[in-house]
Amino acid sequence: MAVDTSSPQTIADALDRVGYLADEGLATAAFLALQLERPLFCEGEPGVGKTSLALALAQELGGELVRLQCYEGIDSTQALYDWDFPRQLLHLRAAEASGITDPAATEASLYDRRFLLARPVLRALETSTAEHRSVLLVDEIDRADDEFEAFLLEVLSDFAVTIPELGTVRAQVPPVVIITSNRTRDVHDALKRRCLYHWMDHPGREREIAILRRRVPGLSEALAAQVADAVARLRGLGLLKPPGVAESLDWARCLQALGAVDLTPELATASLGAVAKYREDLEAITAHGVANLVPG
Known part of the structure; x- marks a missing residue:
């Protein structure tokens, strides 16, 4: 069944069906990204739902979620494609064993599409169709370097990849592109200009309660x-x-597993490792007083 993407509200409703509760601002940003076929650059603190947005969109659109996890030193090879050298070598040996002696024909056969390993960007371009748009998640772009940003900008401008041995691969329909950043460094303006931008903050109290009850079945x-x-x-x-x-x-899941009915200082202390992941943070919370987190 085709997903109704005709308004921000229908986008919000679609995301809600898969358990993602988007506020009006995010639903509008996602709607515009779909309508204008523009990448959506989501920036914010870790854990606010940037990556989950891409997963929810892929579930509703019925396309493949293709994730490109960025890291220091990543280059275009990890993002676009590579040649399957072991299979090429086996093919070369098989050609020699069968008596093929034409060097030009042998070399040409080595660069057939069957020997191409599609990395995330190329895979997203190839699998995105009008019926099932793929979702390309470029996760934590702030971990990559300037050169990779420039490469990504070029690819997202045309939604096409040129492979010298095979020609140009162009998406039938541009995939939905979600780019996330935890703002560990500033991303260049040139990339941001190519995208629609949305800052994702922590949810308000009522929405966070709704998210908890939706995602943790049985939570009171x-x-x-x-x-x-x-x-x-x-x-x-x-x-x-x-x-x-x-x-x-x-x-919430930890407390539920502990059989909690209410969040008491004792239960909070026992399960604090679910929310505090640094020793310094644990010390700061202890100094503040765990009882102050759950006043009666």
Whole structure:
């Protein structure tokens, strides 16, 4: 069944069906990215739902989610394509064994499409169709270097890749592109200009409660509210790694596994590792007083 993408509200409804609760701003940004066929650059603290947005869109659009995880030193080969050298070598040996002696024909046969390994960007271009648009997730672009940004900008301008031995591969329909950044460094303006931009902040209290109850089956409204309130207080302590929605969900699941009915200081202390991932943060929370997170 085709997904209705005719308005921000229908996008919000579609995301809601797969458990992703988008606010009006994010739903509008996703709607515009789909309508204008522009990449959506999502920036924000870790754990606020940037990556989950791409997964939810892929589920609703019925296309493949293709993830390109960025890291320091990544280059175009890891993003575009590579040749399967072991298979080429086997093919070469088989050609020699069968008595083929034409060097030009042998060389040409080595660069057949069957020996091409499609990396994430090329795979997204090849698999995106009008019926099932692929979603290309370029995750944590801030971890990559300037040269990779320039390469990505060129590819996203045309949604096409030129392979010298085979020619140009162009997407039938541009994939939906979600680019995420945790803002560990500034991304160049040239890349941002190519994209629509959306800053993703931590959700408000009511939306976080709704997310917790949606994603953690059986969680009571009272406990969800206590977790949301405690996490909001943690975010105000200036921690090295303030907890995001992902940590809120982990904490709620831990408390549920412990059989919690209410979030008590004792249960909070026992399960604090679900929301605090640095020793310095644990020390800061202890100094603040765990009881202050869950006032009665």
